[in-house]
Amino acid sequence: MSEQSHMRSTRFRTEREADWRQLETLIEKTETKGVPSLSLEEAQQLAILYRKTATGLSVARDISMDRNLLVYLENLVARAFLAVYAPQESLSGVISRFFTASGPQAMRRSAGAIGLAFLAMTMGFFIAFALFGSDPAWFYTFIPADLAGERGPGASTEALRATLFQSEAQLAGQLGMFAAFLFSHNTRVALFAFALGVFACIPSFLLTLYNGLIIGAFAGLFAERDLGYELFGWLSIHGVTELSAIIIAAGGGFRMGFATLFPGEYSRKDALRIASRDAAKLAIIAAIMLLAAGLLEGFARQLIQNTEMRLLVGWSIGGLWLSWFLLAGRKAQ
Amino acid sequence: MSSTKMSAAQAARQQENKRRWFEVIPPEGVPVRFEIATLGARFTAQLADIGLTVGATLVLTFGLMLLAPALDEVVGVLVALLMLLIRAPYYIISELFWNGQTLGKRATKLRVIAADGRGLTTHGIVIRNLMKEVEVFMPGSLLIASSGLGWFWSAVLLLWIGIVLGVPLFNRQRSRIGDMLGNTIVVRVPRPVLLPDLADQSPTEAFIFSAEHLEHYGRFELETLETLLRRHPENETTPPDASIVAVASQIIKKIGYTEPVPDDQALAFLHAFYRAQRAFLENKQVYGDVRDDKHHNQKSDTTDV
Numbered sequence: 001m002s003e004q005s006h007m008r009s010t011r012f013r014t015e016r017e018a019d020w021r022q023l024e025t026l027i028e029k030t031e032t033k034g035v036p037s038l039s040l041e042e043a044q045q046l047a048i049l050y051r052k053t054a055t056g057l058s059v060a061r062d063i064s065m066d067r068n069l070l071v072y073l074e075n076l077v078a079r080a081f082l083a084v085y086a087p088q089e090s091l092s093g094v095i096s097r098f099f100t101a102s103g104p105q106a107m108r109r110s111a112g113a114i115g116l117a118f119l120a121m122t123m124g125f126f127i128a129f130a131l132f133g134s135d136p137a138w139f140y141t142f143i144p145a146d147l148a149g150e151r152g153p154g155a156s157t158e159a160l161r162a163t164l165f166q167s168e169a170q171l172a173g174q175l176g177m178f179a180a181f182l183f184s185h186n187t188r189v190a191l192f193a194f195a196l197g198v199f200a201c202i203p204s205f206l207l208t209l210y211n212g213l214i215i216g217a218f219a220g221l222f223a224e225r226d227l228g229y230e231l232f233g234w235l236s237i238h239g240v241t242e243l244s245a246i247i248i249a250a251g252g253g254f255r256m257g258f259a260t261l262f263p264g265e266y267s268r269k270d271a272l273r274i275a276s277r278d279a280a281k282l283a284i285i286a287a288i289m290l291l292a293a294g295l296l297e298g299f300a301r302q303l304i305q306n307t308e309m310r311l312l313v314g315w316s317i318g319g320l321w322l323s324w325f326l327l328a329g330r331k332a333q
Numbered sequence: 334m335s336s337t338k339m340s341a342a343q344a345a346r347q348q349e350n351k352r353r354w355f356e357v358i359p360p361e362g363v364p365v366r367f368e369i370a371t372l373g374a375r376f377t378a379q380l381a382d383i384g385l386t387v388g389a390t391l392v393l394t395f396g397l398m399l400l401a402p403a404l405d406e407v408v409g410v411l412v413a414l415l416m417l418l419i420r421a422p423y424y425i426i427s428e429l430f431w432n433g434q435t436l437g438k439r440a441t442k443l444r445v446i447a448a449d450g451r452g453l454t455t456h457g458i459v460i461r462n463l464m465k466e467v468e469v470f471m472p473g474s475l476l477i478a479s480s481g482l483g484w485f486w487s488a489v490l491l492l493w494i495g496i497v498l499g500v501p502l503f504n505r506q507r508s509r510i511g512d513m514l515g516n517t518i519v520v521r522v523p524r525p526v527l528l529p530d531l532a533d534q535s536p537t538e539a540f541i542f543s544a545e546h547l548e549h550y551g552r553f554e555l556e557t558l559e560t561l562l563r564r565h566p567e568n569e570t571t572p573p574d575a576s577i578v579a580v581a582s583q584i585i586k587k588i589g590y591t592e593p594v595p596d597d598q599a600l601a602f603l604h605a606f607y608r609a610q611r612a613f614l615e616n617k618q619v620y621g622d623v624r625d626d627k628h629h630n631q632k633s634d635t636t637d638v
Contacts (some may be wrong), residue, residue: 003572004456007608007611007612008534008615008619009532009611009615010530010532013533020527021527031432042456050361051361053361054361054363054365055363059362062618062619063553063615063618063619065552065561065611065614065618066530066531066532066559066611067556067562068525068528068559069527069530071525072527074365074366075522075524075600077363078365078366078522079522079524081357081359081365081442082432082433082446082522083432085359085447085452085453086432086452086453087429087432087452087454087458089430089455091429091430094455096430127464159497183566188486190367191467192489195467195493223603240414240619269513272513272514275513276514277456277459279462280456280463280514282458284459284463290477292493301429315514332359
């Protein structure tokens with residue numbers, strides 16, 4: 001009984017060890033240099049040896065009690081599996097696919113959620129605008145003091161006008177402005193509106209509504225001083241992009257919220273997972289738009305001091321975004 | 334075995350039970366087992382990656398400041414901006430092209446894999462790292478600058494941190510929210526070395542074991558013996574140490590082996606016994622008699638009668 005030729009597990013190992021060693025070298029090569037470094041022959045060999053060794057592992061689990069061998073084989077098969085099923089993407093492929101197809105497609109699939117976010121913001125805008133019209137004291141209810149700065153109902157019309165047409169010419173100032181924008185209130189709102197959407201949409205809805213309230217109160221103040229048109233221009237140049245980004249981020253949040261509220265035939269976890277496919281793309285689009293808005297606010301708004309030009313630039317950029325969302329990736333669908 | 338040996342064996346077994354496994358069933362149908370990474374190892378990998386990205390950011394910042402001295406005034410802003418532009422792309426690109434490994438994960442032998450038994454998807458990698466921004470870095474950086482927040486945002490922040498920390502602590506696969514959404518799992522992929530087969534040596538006729546001798550132990554004891562013998566190969570020339578002699582005499586007593594075994598033959602005896610025991614257990618297993626440990630007799634008594 002103790003004679004080695006009678007031991008199945010030992011014979012099993014001697015018959016296959018050369019294959020395992022060869023597989024190990026191939027895996028080593030893919031792990032350090034990547035799958036493209038393999039020749040066609042080697043790649044075929046990798047796939048064949050992986051299948052052989054996987055079958056060997058299931059046999060070894062039944063017949064061998066050599067712990068070292070089992071641990072080795074399990075890991076070898078695991079690493080071979082990972083090498084064989086490694087993602088075969090190129091960076092340019094991923095990026096171009098996102099921009100030409102999957103990004104805008106996700107936008108179109110989420111039209112309802114984005115529409116809801118748009119509704120929340122416009123609702124907020126009109127509520128605050130109307131309330132400010134009846135009593136300017138509402139201004140401080142909606143707008144935190146640090147955000148208002150010198151732009152309050154107490155400020156003179158001239159001071160308000162100056163906030164719309166100030167210019168910072170140096171690079172450092174502009175970069176500071178850009179960054180200040182990025183880490184500002186609105187970015188935080190966009191992030192939270194997206195991330196908190198999971199909790200049944202409610203936080204996203206409230207945040208978007210609140211953002212609408214803030215803009216509404218500002219609009220009320222400037223309109224009262226007959227600066228409504230100028231404010232519109234000032235806001236348009238970056239705001240078309242920026243507010244759309246917030247709305248899109250909130251739309252992504254709503255997609256996740258819908259999944260938690262109405263998972264349908266899936267479990268909540270699976271429903272969330274499915275919704276996250278589109279929601280993640282909305283988040284990336286929102287991030288790209290916020291970056292663009294930051295550039296516009298930091299640089300373009302300082303360069304263009306004319307309201308008509310601001311309107312033109314702002315809304316034509318908005319038009320570009322819209323045509324991207326509506327037109328790109330139609331054929332691939 | 335002696336009482337201290339027992340407790341060591343028990344400790345080893347407890348350690349073994351603490352490890353969590355995840356089974357992937359690839360299209361080939363043979364299940365592949367992965368050990369789920371511990372939170373400690375993931376934290377270490379994360380620290381290494383943060384160190385790398387922060388280092389890269391600082392180097393870039395100094396480079397830019399040398400090129401444009403006007404940027405001196407806004408150095409803090411510059412760092413924050415570059416950080417944002419480097420961090421998420423670093424994680425996403427490295428995990429995509431190094432098959433689920435960042436440099437930190439590579440150093441700690443961790444790896445992201447898809448939980449569905451297929452390859453990692455771009456979407457899975459992107460979403461788990463986007464969520465990392467939201468789960469880890471955003472609250473982290475807000476926490477550092479938390480003095481400027483109002484009570485409302487502070488409360489939101491605390492709630493969020495609580496959720497984010499709680500999720501990986503209380504689920505079996507130690508998944509972050511990003512792992513759940515991306516359907517990914519972080520596992521440990523070590524590289525064990527295939528050692529020589531202990532049973533693959535010319536048989537010694539010096540020790541003969543009968544079936545009664547081999548009835549006592551099961552797979553667990555066999556593997557424990559294997560671990561010991563891996564440290565003491567059969568051709569070891571140094572005189573056997575006390576633990577080898579102790580283990581040998583313990584086994585001799587337990588199995589009722591009557592032939593005398595001199596101390597300097599203890600190691601040879603253990604190797605011979607290992608071979609015999611393994612052949613015996615493997616043979617039993619092929620015929621469906623699986624013996625997990627030395628308590629196998631009691632189990633079969635209770636179930637058979």
